[in-house]
Amino acid sequence: MNTLALPAREARGMSPAAVAMWLLLPIALVNAVGFLWPVVNLLRMSLNESEATGALIDTVSLATWRNVLTDSFTLELIGNSIGVSLFITLLTLVASYPIAIYLHRSSGLWRTVLLVLVIAPLLTSAVVRTYGWIAILSNQGLVANLLAAFGLAPPRLMFNLTGVVIGLTEILMPYMILALLSGFGRLDPRYEEAALTLGATPLKTFWRVVLPLTAPGMALGCLLCFVLAISSFVTPKLLGGGRVFLLATEIYDQAIVTLNWPVAATLSMIVLVLFGAALALYTRALRRIA
Amino acid sequence: MMSIRPDEIQGLKQAEGFLSLRGLTRRYGNFNAVDDLNLDVAKGELVAFLGPSGCGKTTSLRMIAGLAPSTSGHIVVDGHDITGVPPYRRDMGLVFQSYALFPHMDVARNIAFGLEMRKVGKAEAQERVREAIALVRLSGKEQHRPAQLSGGQQQRVALARALVVRPSILLLDEPLSNLDAKLREEMRNEIRDIQKRLGITAIFVTHDQMEALTICDKVAVMNHGRLEQLGTPLDIYEHPSTAFVAGFVGRINRLAGTASGGLAEVAGVQVAAPGFDGRVEVMVRPHRVSLSAYAPPAGDDRYALAGTVARATFAGDILEYEVEAGGVLMKSEAATRGGEGVLAPGTPVILSWHRRDTFVYAAS
Ligand SMILES: Nc1ncnc2c1ncn2[C@@H]1O[C@H](COP(=O)(O)OP(=O)(O)OP(=O)(O)O)[C@@H](O)[C@H]1O
Ligand SMILES: [Mg+2]
Numbered sequence: 001m002n003t004l005a006l007p008a009r010e011a012r013g014m015s016p017a018a019v020a021m022w023l024l025l026p027i028a029l030v031n032a033v034g035f036l037w038p039v040v041n042l043l044r045m046s047l048n049e050s051e052a053t054g055a056l057i058d059t060v061s062l063a064t065w066r067n068v069l070t071d072s073f074t075l076e077l078i079g080n081s082i083g084v085s086l087f088i089t090l091l092t093l094v095a096s097y098p099i100a101i102y103l104h105r106s107s108g109l110w111r112t113v114l115l116v117l118v119i120a121p122l123l124t125s126a127v128v129r130t131y132g133w134i135a136i137l138s139n140q141g142l143v144a145n146l147l148a149a150f151g152l153a154p155p156r157l158m159f160n161l162t163g164v165v166i167g168l169t170e171i172l173m174p175y176m177i178l179a180l181l182s183g184f185g186r187l188d189p190r191y192e193e194a195a196l197t198l199g200a201t202p203l204k205t206f207w208r209v210v211l212p213l214t215a216p217g218m219a220l221g222c223l224l225c226f227v228l229a230i231s232s233f234v235t236p237k238l239l240g241g242g243r244v245f246l247l248a249t250e251i252y253d254q255a256i257v258t259l260n261w262p263v264a265a266t267l268s269m270i271v272l273v274l275f276g277a278a279l280a281l282y283t284r285a286l287r288r289i290a
Numbered sequence: 291m292m293s294i295r296p297d298e299i300q301g302l303k304q305a306e307g308f309l310s311l312r313g314l315t316r317r318y319g320n321f322n323a324v325d326d327l328n329l330d331v332a333k334g335e336l337v338a339f340l341g342p343s344g345c346g347k348t349t350s351l352r353m354i355a356g357l358a359p360s361t362s363g364h365i366v367v368d369g370h371d372i373t374g375v376p377p378y379r380r381d382m383g384l385v386f387q388s389y390a391l392f393p394h395m396d397v398a399r400n401i402a403f404g405l406e407m408r409k410v411g412k413a414e415a416q417e418r419v420r421e422a423i424a425l426v427r428l429s430g431k432e433q434h435r436p437a438q439l440s441g442g443q444q445q446r447v448a449l450a451r452a453l454v455v456r457p458s459i460l461l462l463d464e465p466l467s468n469l470d471a472k473l474r475e476e477m478r479n480e481i482r483d484i485q486k487r488l489g490i491t492a493i494f495v496t497h498d499q500m501e502a503l504t505i506c507d508k509v510a511v512m513n514h515g516r517l518e519q520l521g522t523p524l525d526i527y528e529h530p531s532t533a534f535v536a537g538f539v540g541r542i543n544r545l546a547g548t549a550s551g552g553l554a555e556v557a558g559v560q561v562a563a564p565g566f567d568g569r570v571e572v573m574v575r576p577h578r579v580s581l582s583a584y585a586p587p588a589g590d591d592r593y594a595l596a597g598t599v600a601r602a603t604f605a606g607d608i609l610e611y612e613v614e615a616g617g618v619l620m621k622s623e624a625a626t627r628g629g630e631g632v633l634a635p636g637t638p639v640i641l642s643w644h645r646r647d648t649f650v651y652a653a654s
Contacts, residue, residue, distance in 0.1 A: 190390040193357045196377040197384040198404035198455065205378075208403070212394045289394075 039272065045265035054259050064262040068270075074250075078270060081247040084161065085229035091169045092176045092225050093218060099173075100180035100217070101210075104187060122174050130238045133167040134158065137239070159241030167239045168229055175228060176221040183217020215289045223282040227275055247271055308333035308491050309354070309459055314363035316349050316515075323349045325515035327363070331508075334489040336482065337520075338502035340539065341512035347495045348387055350512075351461045354493070355384045367459065378407075380459070383452035387463040387495075389444045391436040397423065397447050398432040404455035422450040425480055427473070441468045449477065453484055460485065460492040467497065474498075478505050499539055503527065511535045533651035536573050543579065543620050545572045546653065554650060557616030559593050561648055569653035576621040578647040581611055581633075586642045594642040595620070602632045613641055 014022075049057040049064055068074045103114050121129060136142045137157040144154035157163055187210065195205040233248040240249065247267055255264035307330030314327040324346040331337050339347045352358040354365055356377035364373050372380060383404070391400050401422050405415040423429055426446035436444055445468045452460060462481070466474045482505040485492050496502050502509050503523040511518045511526060511534070519531045530536035537544065547556030549570045554563035556572045563570055586592045597615025609632065610623040620641055633639065 186393055188390075190386060190388060191392055193377070194384075194386060194390040194392070194451075195403070195407075197355050197357065197380075197382060198451070199378050199381075199407035200403070201378050202376075204407060209392060 042265045042268050045261055046269050048262045048265075050260050050262050056261060064266050068263060068266045074267070077245055077247060077250055078274075080245065081230055082274065084165070084244075084246060085226050088165055088168045088172065088229045089222050089225045091165065092172045093222060095169060096173050096176035096180060096221070097214075097218075100177045100184065101214075103177065103181060104184045105189070118174050118177050121171070126171050126232070126234050127238075129171055130167055130235045133163070133170070133235075133239060137163050137166065158239060159243055161240070161244050163239035163241075164236045164244050164246075167235045168232055171232075171235060172225045172228055176225050179221035179224050180214065180217040183220050184214055186216075187213045212289075216286060219282055219285045219289065223278055226278050230274060231271060307331045308335075308368055309493075310364075310366040311350075311354070312364040312366060314350065314353060314365065315361045316346070316353060316358065317361040322515045324353065324360075327512075327515075327517055329510060329517060329520060331491055331493065333491055334486070335507045336485055336492045336494060336505065338506035338509045339493055339495040339512060340497075340499065340502045340509055341518075342538070343497075345512045346515040347512060348463055349515075351384065351463050351493065351495060354459075355382050355461055356380050357384075381457050382459040382461060383455055383457035384461045385448050385452045385463055385465040387467075389436075389448040391444055391447055391451070393436055396433050396435055397428060397439070400436070400447055401451045401454050404451060408455060418454050422454040425453070425484075426450045426477070442470070442473065445469065446477070449481070453481075456488050456490065458491065460490045462492065462494045464495050464497065466501070474501075481505070503539075509539075511538060513538070530649060533571050533573070533649075533654065536649050536651070540575060541577075541621070541623075542573045542575050545574075545618055545620070546570075547572050549650070557595060557618045557620070559595050559616065561593060561650065562645060563650040566650055566652060571651045571653050573649040573651070574643050574647055576610065576623040577608075579620065579622040579641055579643045580624070581613065581622045581639050581641055583639065585640050591645045592642045593645065593648065594640055596638065596640055599633045599635050599637045599639060601635060604632055611639075613639060615641055 046064055047060045047062070049059055049061060051057060099118070103111065103118070106114060134141070138144070139154070139156075139158070141158075143157060147154045155162075157166065191209050191213065192205050195209045196202070200208060230246075231248055233252060236244055236246050236249050237252070240246070247270070251264050251267045251271070254260045254267065309329075309331040311327050311329040314324060314329075315322065316324040327346075327350060329337075339350065341347055349358065353360045356372070356375060360373065364371050366372070367380075392403065395403070398419055402415055402419045405418060410418070423432060426449055428443060428446055428450070431439065431443065436447065439447065445465065449462075449465050452462070465481070466477050469477060478501055481492075481494075484490070494502070494506060503526075506523065508520060509523055509526045510520045513534050519526060519535045521529070521531075526535060526539055530539065533544075536542055545556040547554045547561070547570050549555075549563040549566035549568060552562065552564045552566075554561045554566060554570045554572055556570075561572050563572075585594050585596075595615045597613040597620070599611055600614045600619060601612040603610040603612075604626070607626060608623050609626045609630075610621060611633065613620050613622060622641055
């Protein structure tokens with residue numbers, strides 16, 4: 001039997017696990033330098049304190065954390081951010097789902113054209129797209145003028161939560177559609193046909209067959225959009241007009257305007273914790289679906 | 291559901307069956323997948339669809355089930371034109387050629403789905419699901435997901451899922467194709483049993499001629515999207531109406547010849563061919579051709595042909611000879627009997643067959 005084996009070659013070769021380790025090394029290094037190190041720095045910064053004058057006190061204490069977590073304003077801020085992000089995520093899901101289903105079922109050139117249309121917004125920056133929404137939603141904007149032409153009093157669509165929700169939903173839709181599409185692998189028209197022949201109405205078919213089969217895509221899309229929504233800054237800043245208080249905008253204000261770095265760092269760490277929570281929720285949902 | 295009298299379907303033959311297809315056509319571009327299909331299936335009848343791959347069997351079933359639109363034609367059930375009725379209101383069961391089991395449900399929930407949709411009570415549903423699972427020999431696999439089952443097991447779940455709702459029309463698209471011979475026979479008898487007991491009208495697509503001939507009341511032979519012949523298994527086998535049917539169902543010898551004056555000349559034999567002129571195809575089934583050392587007595591209504599054995603194939607239960615006679619190769623088979631040798635190639639023999647076993651068709 002010895003003659004049949006490939007002894008020398010095999011002994012010198014690496015096991016698949018070792019090969020994988022080596023291939024993962026570069027990204028692990030980049031991540032360590034580009035992500036872990038800054039996070040550790042942030043954590044360190046959040047353990048500092050700042051004086052009432054704004055001067056930084058180099059120390060190791062949980063005072064900033066305590067202040068942030070007992071301040072009713074920041075607590076409301078956190079609650080608000082979670083609520084608004086969840087709402088935007090839900091809205092994005094509802095708006096994107098039909099489009100993703102339609103895309104999943106189309107084929108050929110038409111599908112390619114539609115896909116390009118979905119991806120195209122990602123090629124322009126969120127800043128540009130937000131300014132686009134300003135042109136549409138502002139008091140002299142498209143919607144207001146259109147409503148005025150019909151003799152209707154235009155509602156305030158900008159510099160409030162409505163504007164932020166509208167803008168972010170549109171900006172997040174491409175991500176949601178792509179995530180949904182990637183999760184639609186198990187959706188096959190034959191399952192719907194089977195349900196129909198078994199007497200299920202189209203609505204029943206949707207609830208009992210289509211929705212469960214697309215759940216993995218929905219979970220992924222929701223995770224992605226929630227994370228993007230809660231960390232989005234430009235759109236809430238511009239469309240909120242300083243009247244909508246969310247975590248990301250507050251971090252900016254604390255870091256750049258008030259120059260209270262420990263508080264900014266603490267809030268950033270809280271956002272990171274929220275990411276972790278969302279991720280945990282996603283894994284649990286995925287396990288339940290599978 | 292629009293109620294119309296069958297004779298109101300303009301320009302079409304009156305519907306006679308419980309399920310009637312009238313000029314059913316499905317066109318893909320300028321290719322007719324199903325071409326002017328006319329068929330009547332009586333209530334409680336089991337009809338086999340037999341035909342080569344791609345002849346339009348699945349497409350026909352999908353149109354009957356309401357899953358695919360027809361390009362033209364009508365589907366009539368019990369006197370009602372249901373052509374535009376959506377599938378969930380047709381009360382039909384369809385066993386998909388590709389199973390189409392719900393991947394996110396286990397075996398029991400897959401099977402219970404149709405009962406749930408029909409709002410069958412929980413206790414009754416459970417009992418019926420249990421029965422159906424036992425029927426397809428899958429007891430103990432209730433909690434398995436489709437992905438955890440073998441191909442044949444999945445196919446049986448698909449069968450149980452369609453049977454359990456007891457639809458008025460059952461459409462089976464090769465429901466046993468993935469089973470071993472023994473299970474296949476058991477299942478086909480179970481299907482026949484249930485179908486008879488509940489008076490279900492059924493269409494059974496199969497590539498297994500034995501299956502079609504043994505359990506079906508009628509066989510519909512299809513080719514290129516058209517119905518070649520509809521008849522009882524005996525009809526189809528003994529009186530094939532076209533050369534295609536004769537060639538497709540069962541084994542057959544095909545001999546080319548020329549007809550004139552009511553006689554066709556093939557391999558040096560004059561065969562009765564009333565009404566034929568020009569090139570013809572003469573066919574006779576191998577097991578109806580007997581092989582002997584002597585010519586049959588005159589006036590025995592048999593055609594005889596002298597030849598020599600070219601090849602002998604022993605297949606256990608049958609012995610097949612290929613005989614060279616009159617410039618053609620002809621097959622003759624017979625059940626083997628003990629204590630019999632096999633003739634060596636080159637042995638001179640006389641082939642003979644009965645006039646009534648001879649089919650003549652105009653050559654295409
Ligand atoms: N969507 C489609 N577009 C174009 N042609 C199609 C389409 N679906 C089916 N066909 C064609 O229609 C014909 C009939 O197909 P069908 O599936 O009904 O065959 P079948 O008799 O069920 O064959 P098999 O025994 O292999 O299952 C085939 O030639 C097929 O190529
Ligand atoms: Mg088929």
